[in-house]
Amino acid sequence: MTKPRSRRGGGRPTIADVARKAGVGAITVSRALRExxxxSEDLRRQIQAAVDELGYVPDPNARALASARAEVFGVLVPSLTNNVFAEVVRGIYDSLSDSPFRIQIGNTHYSGLEEERLLQVFGSQRPAALIVAGIDQTPRARRLLENAGCPVVQVMETGPDPVDMMVGFSHLDGGRTATEHLLQAGYRRIGFIGARMDPRSQRRLAGYRAAMEAAGLFDPRLITTTPVPSSVTLGRELFRDALAKMPTLDGVFCNNDDIALGVLFECHRASIDVPKQIGIVGFNDLDMMHVSFPSITSVRTHRYEIGTRAVAMALAAIAGNPPEQRIVDLGFELMRRESTAR
Amino acid sequence: MTKPRSRRGGGRPTIADVARKAGVGAITVSRALRExxxxSEDLRRQIQAAVDELGYVPDPNARALASARAEVFGVLVPSLTNNVFAEVVRGIYDSLSDSPFRIQIGNTHYSGLEEERLLQVFGSQRPAALIVAGIDQTPRARRLLENAGCPVVQVMETGPDPVDMMVGFSHLDGGRTATEHLLQAGYRRIGFIGARMDPRSQRRLAGYRAAMEAAGLFDPRLITTTPVPSSVTLGRELFRDALAKMPTLDGVFCNNDDIALGVLFECHRASIDVPKQIGIVGFNDLDMMHVSFPSITSVRTHRYEIGTRAVAMALAAIAGNPPEQRIVDLGFELMRRESTAR
DNA sequence: CAGACAAATGGTAGCGCTACCATGCAAGGG
DNA sequence: CCCTTGCATGGTAGCGCTACCATTTGTCTG
Known part of the structure; x- marks a missing residue:
């Protein structure tokens, strides 16, 4: 009674096994599963019974090969540990968990070259959609995206020239809003502290600069940045540097919340009063910002929603209903807290 | 001169195109790429030239179908945003970035049922290896792992009965070590504060309990837990609860660093002296623990290494050299800091 | 120098599935 | 009553690649 199983297949049931058991053609099984x-309801029931009994699970590889389309969302992010991208990715996963789509994540490590390489690898799989972080692709990466033959969503930022679709917000506006808030609170010698300085950080810095120049208070010596990856520890160190360089500093707009937390800890340690002597504003509004003592003002960004929205747009496009609005600005929200309440 | 392209294929070059251009058989191209x-060097060069000129990238789906083996590592973690798993995943990605293997991550949301579902989905792809977090699989999940037909590495914890291989450490010992440290520092009414309370948290709690019982100081009222996901905010709230319940509390061992940070902030806010009035120990030793003021004692775990080691073991097994040591205990390290220095 | 053997290359036949094109049949139109 | 139309189903032919089994050639052994 042993079926003449081929040399290779590990012996798991195939669509032909299901078809035989249900007494129908293989193609009908295929259709019953997909459309x-x-x-007819009769056959559908029979087929379902056979599927259950055999424990049949379609082979996605065979499916992809035959249909020239893999049920895969390719996702490219520059970092896996940075909470910001982790939240976006979580949104993507949650939105796709009930769909047949798998997810394939690529970590570009903030490198354009690596992004190109991964896009080429992803492209070879004919993904159903691509979601990529950022809008500063290299020309070659951009070409790969344009020729991917599937919906593409650029996330995290908005800009004028989407490859296909975009979901994000303006980091420049975020930086400006944060800085203007410090100015309105009466701070004058406001520093910018930034790590990593990827394109989004650069634009936050540009927003800071715009606000400071508008107030006639800009001074390049107020800026302290490093290409080193961001961390709480680094925030502390950069703040010390900034203070050494510019002892009259009375406020800081931080690249992100890790840095802001590092600044706060250093203030504790050096007995610098927050917000009296120094005002602090962070970026992203992680959970800890509103719990810290004092709580830290931060620019809340909608990271999880960026992920869910990107998926929704891609799914719509796959279904043949590309959204009318190809650029979605989810905005941000300034969360005023104790660290700037003087 | 237009090639008679099939109705489906998007027109990208296939192995046959490369073979024709290089003047060899398709199978030789296949071999030149894989082995x-x-x-011979001559053909290899010719083939490489053809590959470069055409921009040929092998179709992983066709490859997987023909060889009954996908170049994919399946990875199952309970959370994508929890820094602990993000670090493990980062280790996995970094270790595989130069290999032909792709990575497919599944998020189980701490659910055994979801884990089963994902294992079934992953299994249908015939992955090259599976890496799963934890050792408490359901019987069905365990069976799926055993029948996966590929190396399996359970990570984060060690235990007596691996499906195949294991990399991690003893959370029980970690909890005990942390608690013993508090005891040695002279704290007596030591509380346990824990969120989520997944199996690993449970074992840390068991370690705490063992240490307290050994010291004759155990009291169930010292334990404050919740199934709610962990956060800094939650740490603050749980600490307040704990203190309300047991005002004589003089130390806390926290489930993880987020909780510990929340406790520290609440101490600041309530003017409770750390470490004089309350000693705090965290778990995992995130970056911020050594920067905070005061710095927080924590149990450092080797999360990134768990990821890299798991990959190394799986790769060895794939290559036919399963490691002799199937259970690898990477241990942990108690980082003594100001929060327990009284 | 025949025979054995290894190394290099190629042909053929699938892997498991779906696109495409029948086929059969009932319902509706002239 | 024939012809169209549409629906449900099935057969066939690949998708692009690799496992398996030749075949060819060169090298070594006795």
Whole structure:
């Protein structure tokens, strides 16, 4: 009674096994699984029973090969540990968990070259959609995206020239808003502290600069940055540097919340009063910002929603209903807290 | 001169195109790409030239179908945003970035049922290896792992009964060590504060309990837990609860560093002296623990290494050299800091 | 120098699935 | 009553690649 199993297949049931058991053609099984509406209810039930009994699970590789389309979302992010991208990715996962789509994440390590390489690898799989972080692709990466033959969503930022679709917000506006808030609170010698300085950080810095120049208070010596990856420890160190360089500093707009937390800890340690002597503003508004003592003002960004929205737009496009609005600005929200309440 | 392209294929070059251009058989191209040693240098060069000129990238789906083995590592973690797993995943990505293997991550949301579902999905792809977090699989999940037909590495914890291989450490010992440290520092009414309370948290709690019982100081009222996901905010709230319940509390061992940070902030806010009035120990030793004021004692765990080691073991097994040591205990390290220095 | 053997290359036949094109049949139109 | 139309189902032919089994050539052994 042993079936003449081929040399290779590990012996798991195939669509032909299901078809035989259900007494129908293989193609009908295929249809029953993918477009139930096109198969009569009778057969559908029979087929489902056979599927259950055999424990049949379609082979996605065979499926992808035959249909020239893999049920995969390719996702490219520059970092896996940075909470910001982790939240976006979580949104993507949650939105796709009930769909047949798998997710393939690529970590570009903030490198354009690596991004190109991964896009080429992803492209070879004919993904159903691509979601990439950022809008500063290299020309070659951009070309790969344009020729991917599937919906593409650029996330995290908005800009004038989407490859296909975009979901994000203006980091420049975020930086400006944060800085203007410090100015309105009466701070004058406001520093900018930034790590990593990827394109988004650069634009936050540009927003800071715009606000400071508008107030006639800009001074390049107020800026302290490093290409080193961001961390709480680094925030502390950069703040010390900034203070050494510019002892009259009375406020800081931080690249992100890790840095801001590092600044706060250093203030504790050096007995610098926050917000009296120094005002602090962070970026992203992680959970800890509103719990810290004092709580830290931060620019809340909608990271999880960026992920869910990107998926929704891609799914719509796959279904043939590309959204009318190709650029979605989810905005941000300034969360005023104790660290700037003087 | 237009090639008679099939109705489906998007027109990208196939192995046959490369073979034609290089003037060799398709199978030789296949070999040149996978086992260069088995093809003469002459042909290898010719083939490489054709590959470069055409921009040929092998179709992983066709490859997987033909070889009954996908070059994919399946990775199952309970959370994507929890820094602990993000670090493990980062280790996995970094270790595989130069290999032909792709990575497919599944998020189980701490659910055994979801883990089963994902294992079934992953299994249908015939992955090259599976890496799963934890050792408490459901019987069905365990069976799926055993029948996966590929190396399996359970990570984060060690235990007596691996499905195949294991890399991690003893959370029980970690909890005990942390608690013993508090005891040695002279704290007596030591509380346990824990969120989520997944199996690993449970074992840390068991370690705490063992240490307290050994010291004759155990009291169930010292334990404050919740199934709610961990956060800094939650740490603050749980600490307040704990203190309300047991005002004589003089130390806390926290489930993880987020909780510990929340405790520290609440101490600041309530003017409770750390370490004089309250000693605090965290778990995992995130970056911020040594920067905070005061710095927080924590149990450092080797999360990134767990990821890299798991990959190394799986790769060895794939290559036919399963490691002799199937259970690898990477241990942990108690980082003594100001929060327990009284 | 025949025979054995290894190394390099190629042909063929699938892997498991779906696109495409029948086929059969009931319902509706002239 | 024939012809169209549409629906449900099935057969066939690949998708692009690799496992398996030749075949060819060169090298070594006795």
């Amino acid at each position: 139930p509406g096109r198969v | 260069p040693g088995r093809v």
